[in-house]
């Protein structure tokens with residue numbers, strides 16, 4: 001082999017193999033259902049800062065050539081640790097005054113997935129979902145069993161009081177009062193403050209991953225599990241697309257929302273905007289549900305559809321500049337749009 005050809009080959013082998021035209025990108029959400037009247041200026045500033053920090057954390061992983069899965073967990077753990085969002089610390093309360101957390105993760109290249117539901121002592125449920133995926137033969141573990149597994153994996157366990165914030169506690173008190181006053185579906189007004197977190201990423205190898213973490217919905221009853229830990233409902237990733245949803249989980253389960261978006265992209269060749277709109281802005285509202293999603297295609301095109309007044313959202317590309325938005329009237333030009 002001539003010297004220039006050898007140099008070229010070495011260069012090619014050391015360069016990441018990108019899907020045609022794709023650059024690493026991470027998109028995240030911090031929940032739909034957010035309204036201006038719910039956020040003080042200080043809370044809004046804190047939320048934007050947390051979104052940026054999560055984007056930068058995921059970007060660091062992607063820029064270091066790490067797999068999309070790692071970028072997704074890096075971004076989600078930042079949001080779980082931030083009390084602004086309904087995941088990890090700051091999770092909403094159940095009817096009985098507990099925090100019961102759900103999370104899931106999916107690797108688009110291998111179709112491997114991990115999920116946990118109803119855990120009360122796991123500081124970062126997304127890391128437990130990752131451990132279920134990587135270190136167990138199972139996809140989903142719930143409750144005490146999931147926590148027993150966490151202990152074997154060196155996953156950080158905390159006292160349940162760690163998750164408590166006053167704001168979420170007051171939201172539960174309001175929901176309980178409305179319910180006691182007999183207002184039909186009274187809990188739903190409070191439940192609109194969804195705040196679940198999720199991330200989707202495309203790595204330097206052209207592989208996709210998706211993850212979601214949540215405290216569920218305020219005033220949920222014992223044992224209620226929403227869409228977030230259900231593969232195909234709140235989270236899905238394959239070689240074509242990655243999706244994380246947020247919203248009224250029962251509707252996402254009934255429509256297999258995340259999988260439906262991916263299936264439309266894979267089989268109907270719809271783009272992320274069209275597929276996201278069909279499910280989030282048409283199918284789910286037609287049944288009476290609401291919420292949003294983030295969608296990423298293998299060629300780097302993204303969409304962040306939602307049908308509420310706002311959704312905490314953001315993305316970061318190869319240049320490492322974080323872009324964030326909260327309200328519906330805020331433009332957020334996305335890759336490929």
Ligand code: ASP
Pocket residue numbers: 031032086193194195196214215216217225226227228234245246247248249250291
């Ligand atoms: N989808 C979540 C659930 O139903 C709630 C949310 O997105 O905030 O549990």
